[in-house]
Amino acid sequence: EADIYQTPRYLVIGTGKKITLECSQTMGHDKMYWYQQDPGMELHLIHYSYGVNSTEKGDLSSESTVSRIRTEHFPLTLESARPSHTSQYLCASSELGAGAGNTIYFGEGSWLTVV
Amino acid sequence: AQTVTQSQPEMSVQEAETVTLSCTYDTSENNYYLFWYKQPPSRQMILVIRQEAYKQQNATENRFSVNFQKAAKSFSLKISDSQLGDTAMYFCAFMRERANSKLTFGKGITLSVRP
Numbered sequence: 001e002a003d004i005y006q007t008p009r010y011l012v013i014g015t016g017k018k019i020t021l022e023c024s025q026t027m028g029h030d031k032m033y034w035y036q037q038d039p040g041m042e043l044h045l046i047h048y049s050y051g052v053n054s055t056e057k058g059d060l061s062s063e064s065t066v067s068r069i070r071t072e073h074f075p076l077t078l079e080s081a082r083p084s085h086t087s088q089y090l091c092a093s094s095e096l097g098a099g100a101g102n103t104i105y106f107g108e109g110s111w112l113t114v115v
Numbered sequence: 116a117q118t119v120t121q122s123q124p125e126m127s128v129q130e131a132e133t134v135t136l137s138c139t140y141d142t143s144e145n146n147y148y149l150f151w152y153k154q155p156p157s158r159q160m161i162l163v164i165r166q167e168a169y170k171q172q173n174a175t176e177n178r179f180s181v182n183f184q185k186a187a188k189s190f191s192l193k194i195s196d197s198q199l200g201d202t203a204m205y206f207c208a209f210m211r212e213r214a215n216s217k218l219t220f221g222k223g224i225t226l227s228v229r230p
Binding site: 033040041042043045048058059090092102103104105106107108109 | 148150152158159160161162165204206210212216217218220221222223225
């Protein structure tokens with residue numbers, strides 16, 4: 001199994017609350033990603049990072065923000081949660097270079113419900 | 116831009132039988148990687164198999180094998196001797212062979228293995 005961890009796994013919060021989803025990996029990977037996935041649906045890339053102090057928007061627009069202060073840590077924050085943010089959020093990581101390091105490893109996901 | 120198409124939303128197979136999941140992609144790149152990922156219900160997304168585009172030989176991992184047709188841009192997954200634990204969503208994915216490349220996923224297919 002990959003060494004990438006997400007917390008919390010499940011969370012129910014009220015509208016307007018601030019929430020941070022944590023993601024950590026112990027593989028020393030430079031690249032990290034956040035995907036959003038509704039149940040039984042495809043994955044949408046919402047944020048990614050090539051390394052410390054690097055963050056980029058993904059293919060799907062998201063009101064969330066991310067930071068990359070340490071290599072192993074890539075938290076995602078929602079400043080004011082809304083019911084439309086209810087979804088599963090998957091964190092992933094991979095090595096930076098092309099070649100054998102291109103395999104992406106996923107965390108177990110964080111299920112967020114905003115009521 | 117790269118696209119990945121999985122046209123079958125659902126499939127079902129009898130335990131111990133063989134099933135093939137289809138995937139096509141579109142790219143102008145010559146060097147790239149293709150992946151099949153498995154996402155069991157409420158569990159972690161894991162890599163099933165990967166294929167380097169420059170390799171003519173089809174990748175094989177135990178009961179899982181691919182039929183990679185580069186000219187046709189086709190990348191199907193064959194599961195032999197299907198097991199109940201193979202029940203999951205399966206995602207086909209594409210990545211260019213570049214350091215800043217991202218993984219592009221198909222919409223996924225839900226596979227059910229019947230006892």
